[in-house]
Amino acid sequence: MNDFQPMTVLNETATSGRPWLASLVGTNDGNTIALDLTKFVEGVHYDKGTFLQGRNVLKSGLPLGKISASGLYAPYSGPTSEVQTVTVTGTPTGGTYTLTFSGQTTAAIPYNANAGQVKSALEALSNINVGDITVTGGPHPGTAIAVTFVGQYLGEDVAAMTASGAGLTGGTTPGVTIATSTAGGSASASDGTQTLAGFLLEETAFVPGSTKCGGVLLWQGEVYAAKLPVPMDADDVASTTAFIHWR
Incomplete structure (x- = not known):
């Protein structure tokens, strides 16, 4: 049409x-x-x-x-925006985890967080301003959450986030993994x-x-x-x- x-x-x-x-x-x-x-x-x-x-x-x-x-x-x-995927593993039933980006660590994020909660936690960091990321997917733990770096990080190959799942409880060896699903950089x-x-x-x-x-x-x-x-x-x-x- x-x-x-x-x-x-x-x-x-x-x-x-x-x-x-x-x-x-x-x-x-x-x-x-x-x-x-x-x-x-x-x-x-x-x-x-x-x-x-x-x-x-x-x-x-x-x-x-x-x-x-x-x-x-x-x-x-x-230039391509970097996308990093946050996956909660081990089917936890409670607790929290944290994300770290370029030396800054978020407050505790619930094990069953949705995209909005992850976005708020990251935007509270001193090196991520409102508008620097978009967050989709979730909620945890069943569905991964994708963090796309835009704003001041648009088109850049940004540092990979790290995660700590030490605060997660229940399930079988719960944890958090970070994967770069799309590397930032030149136009694809x-x-x-x-x-x-x-x-x-x-x-x-x-x-x-x-x-x-x-x-x-x-x-x-x-x-x-x-x-x-x-x-x-x-x-x-x-x-x-x-x-x-x-x-």
Whole structure:
């Protein structure tokens, strides 16, 4: 299903619904593009529609790259974010464990913690700020929890966390293991999206189930990297066809 929708760029203020946009420079030169909606992820790149507003909405300011084979645009896949997986073993029935990152150790984390509890424990460390990690999966002990390093650690090969399961009780020799499921570093994509083409200028609605829709690409201008809707480190952008001044 296709959902092409022509868009008109209005003469708005720079921050009207677009806090990532530092000025109106380039907004009148936006290119109309077609987006490959199969590459965008709910909750990350777009907000799901509601009962009253059935269309999903792509977030304004999404960094985009152009897929070489199709000519469609998809999320920019620059330097890879590190993902480390925390697994509680031995089926404990009580107690706590701790995680250590670059010399800083968390407070006690419950044996049956969910993703939110692990996230809060890590963000309480002095070397992890709010927004430096995303945490998914869980709850423990039955399901592993994945910690993705973004924010100041976006695209970096960060130090591996360590864990102590000494406080876990019950089960059979309970413990905690850490595995690096995705190493941070250089871009892993080779389909063209590893090159930054620009940013989605406006929030863009599309019908659920659509595979394509139209949008407007901002390919030149001034951008606040820290205010983009997805974490992005401007210093890590090594390959680009866009003319962006970072603030």
